[in-house]
Amino acid sequence: MPSGDIPQLLQQLQASSVDNSSLxxxxxxxxxxxxxxxYTPTEQLLTEGRAWLVRLVQLIQQPMTLAQRREVQVQAGWLALLVACVQYDIGDARTAEVTRRHALSLGGEAGHATIQGWAYEISAWQALTSGNYRGVLTAAQAGAAVAGRHGVSVQLAAQEAKALxxxxxxxxxxxxxxxxxxxxxxxxxxxxxxxxxVVDPAKYDFYAMDVYRHLSSDDAAAEQLAREVLAAGVDWDGSERSVMRNAEARITLGTVTARRGDIDGxxxxxxxxxxxxxxxLPSLLMVARDLTGAINKAAPDSPQVIEFTEQLHDLGGHR
Incomplete structure (x- = not known):
């Protein structure tokens, strides 16, 4: 290759047809x-997430600078993480795992420790809801090793606590x-x-609530955290900002109530x-087992208990 061609090749490498404002x-x-x-319905979020992934695939085929290419990989990584979560929410565990692995790969290619950490966090969550508690510890430790002191390490520690x-x-x-x-x-x-x-103190209270509920050693702490989760997750007009967190907070309050003997409550x-x-669905059914365990222990033959257990079985059947 003639040496005179090198500057021209380097210039082509740095050329971009991608508008930074579009990016x-x-x-x-x-x-x-x-x-x-x-709060967005799963099918809507899944459709929008997939559509934007397609757009990013089309975008990355255009000439762009190395910095722009990395940014597209990063945004595709975040989208893949989101889509994997929604796929798992609706019970499509196999597809969710494939999407999660793509997110992990994109994070690795972009050198993005946080995306890689969240890919491991999703793996820990999948293991937790399927009862593979050793798998949670393995995924959490692998994620912490790559994520360092980034925010996702906080949630990895919380998943580890829930498994333990x-x-x-x-x-x-x-x-x-x-x-x-x-x-x-x-x-x-x-x-x-x-x-x-993103992990903030209120979200961490949500994870702590799960740990205290399951340990059942301090129902007062579990109840207090559940009420704090609900207070943070409900807006001034009564609308719910954090629908799924609120559901698990209500399961916690139900579990504590059952342990106190109030089955109807x-x-x-x-x-x-x-x-x-x-x-x-996987998370809700997992925490609901704590509630059904508490109410079955208090009143195993109650018609209301049997009816509620059947509702849970029906819910699981729609996964």
């Missing part, structure tokens, strides 16, 4: 979609919970707490929790 628009759209996860609580190791669960809290405390408060891939909380339109 900025993509970033804003991805942020918007990730912020709508908590279900394994019966209350001491280790509380230690993991405390480790996540200590990681969170020095971090700057996020500018957009609505983004699903417990079932009322449970019915309200499973009646929401926006659901993460």
């Amino acid at each position: 900025h628009g993509v970033m804003l759209t991805v942020e918007k979609l990730c912020s709508e996860y908590a 609580a279900r394994m019966g190791d209350s001491k280790a669960a509380l230690e993991a919970l405390d480790r996540g809290r200590r990681l969170l405390e020095p971090m700057e408060y996020p500018t957009n707490i609505g983004n699903h891939f 417990a079932i009322e909380w449970g019915i309200k929790a499973i009646s929401t339109d926006r659901k993460s």
Whole structure:
């Protein structure tokens, strides 16, 4: 190759037909979609997420600078994470796992530790809801190794705590919970707490609530955290900002109520929790087992208990 051709080749490498303002628009759209996860109907979010992934695939085929290419990979990585979450919410675990792996690959190609960390966090969540608690620990540790002190490490610690609580190791669960809290405390408060891939103190209370509910060693703490989750997740006009978190908070209140012997009150909380339109079925069914365990222990032959258990079975059948 003649040496005179090298500058021309380098110039072509740096040439771009992509408008930076258009790329900025993509970033804003991805942020918007990730912020709508908590309340947007699953099919709508899935359709929009897929459509934007197609647009990014088309975009990356155009000439662009290396910096722009990396940014497209990053935005595609966030979208893939979001789509994987929604796919898993509706019970499509196999497709969700494929999408999650693509997100992990995109994060690796872009050198983006946070995206890689969240890909492992989704793996931990999948393992948790399927009862593979050792798998949760493996995924959480792998994610923490790549994510370092990024915000996702806080949520990885929380997933680890939830698994350890279900394994019966209350001491280790509380230690993991405390480790996540200590990681969170020095971090700057996020500018957009609505983004699903952001961890803030209120979201961490949601994870702590799960741990205390499952340990059943401190129902007062579980109840207090559940009420704080509901207070943060309901707007001034009664509309719900965090539908799925609120459902799990109601399951927690129902579980505590059942342990106190109020079966009618417990079932009322449970019915309200499973009646929401926006659901993460694997997560909801997982936490509902704590409630059904508590009410079955208190009143196993009650007609209301049998009816509620059947509703849960029907819900699981629509996965």
